[in-house]
Amino acid sequence: MKLNPDIVPFDPIITQQDRHVMNAHKSGLVWFSGLSGSGKSTLAHQVEAKLYQKGVRSYVLDGDNVRSGLNADLSLSPEGRKENVRRIAEVAKLMVDAGILVFAAFIAPYEESRRFVRELMADWPYFECYVKCSLEVCEQRDPKGLYRRARQGEIKNMTGIQAPFEEPQHPNLVVETDQCELNSCVDQVIDFLNRQRLIILR
Numbered sequence: 001m002k003l004n005p006d007i008v009p010f011d012p013i014i015t016q017q018d019r020h021v022m023n024a025h026k027s028g029l030v031w032f033s034g035l036s037g038s039g040k041s042t043l044a045h046q047v048e049a050k051l052y053q054k055g056v057r058s059y060v061l062d063g064d065n066v067r068s069g070l071n072a073d074l075s076l077s078p079e080g081r082k083e084n085v086r087r088i089a090e091v092a093k094l095m096v097d098a099g100i101l102v103f104a105a106f107i108a109p110y111e112e113s114r115r116f117v118r119e120l121m122a123d124w125p126y127f128e129c130y131v132k133c134s135l136e137v138c139e140q141r142d143p144k145g146l147y148r149r150a151r152q153g154e155i156k157n158m159t160g161i162q163a164p165f166e167e168p169q170h171p172n173l174v175v176e177t178d179q180c181e182l183n184s185c186v187d188q189v190i191d192f193l194n195r196q197r198l199i200i201l202r
């Protein structure tokens with residue numbers, strides 16, 4: 001997006017690095033993508049709860065929560081979904097700059113949107129976690145009753161039913177929630193954060 005030349009960002013005194021030292025851990029963005037019901041919210045919030053016990057400052061940006069406020073004006077059309085992802089990515093970037101470990105739990109069904117986030121976060125610690133789960137299992141879980149309503153024709157844009165989900169091709173981490181218990185999935189994410197040295201300050 002072309003910036004207005006009259007906009008002159010102010011250079012902060014306190015840097016992201018300063019905040020990492022103060023927090024004794026790093027910040028970054030982990031984007032959990034996957035079908036509705038795959039377990040993005042469950043996983044992200046469980047990881048956050050475990051990190052809280054370790055004194056790590058993290059925050060979950062969760063699909064429906066953000067659509068209830070900041071993005072309440074956006075539809076579920078392809079354009080609405082892309083703008084949803086763009087705003088979330090920009091908010092997440094500010095939070096990462098603020099020193100927080102951010103977990104974004106959004107379906108993000110389009111590769112184009114995920115590429116946009118990757119490019120936006122190119123110079124920042126950014127990781128894509130594919131929360132993989134078959135459509136059959138997601139439909140059985142159906143925690144919000146959305147699949148049932150989509151099958152009955154009450155919902156028209158359901159990802160996996162009428163709208164596509166383009167599988168992430170090169171995610172940094174894949175967690176298979178239809179193969180592993182929740183606790184094991186949580187540990188896989190925490191191990192990954194450890195390997196990336198995000199929650200250990202050198």
Ligand SMILES: Nc1ncnc2c1ncn2[C@@H]1O[C@H](COP(=O)(O)OP(=O)(O)OP(=O)(O)O)[C@@H](O)[C@H]1O
Nearest residue numbers: 036037038039040041042141143177180181182185
């Ligand atoms: N290994 C697992 N990891 C995560 N969730 C699991 C797992 N096994 C079973 N579940 C269950 O699957 C459901 C996942 O629902 P959740 O709301 O987290 O999905 P979601 O991906 O956030 O969906 P949406 O995109 O609609 O917000 C929950 O009921 C959760 O208890």
Ligand SMILES: [Mg+2]
Nearest residue numbers: 040041063105
């Ligand atoms: Mg969710």
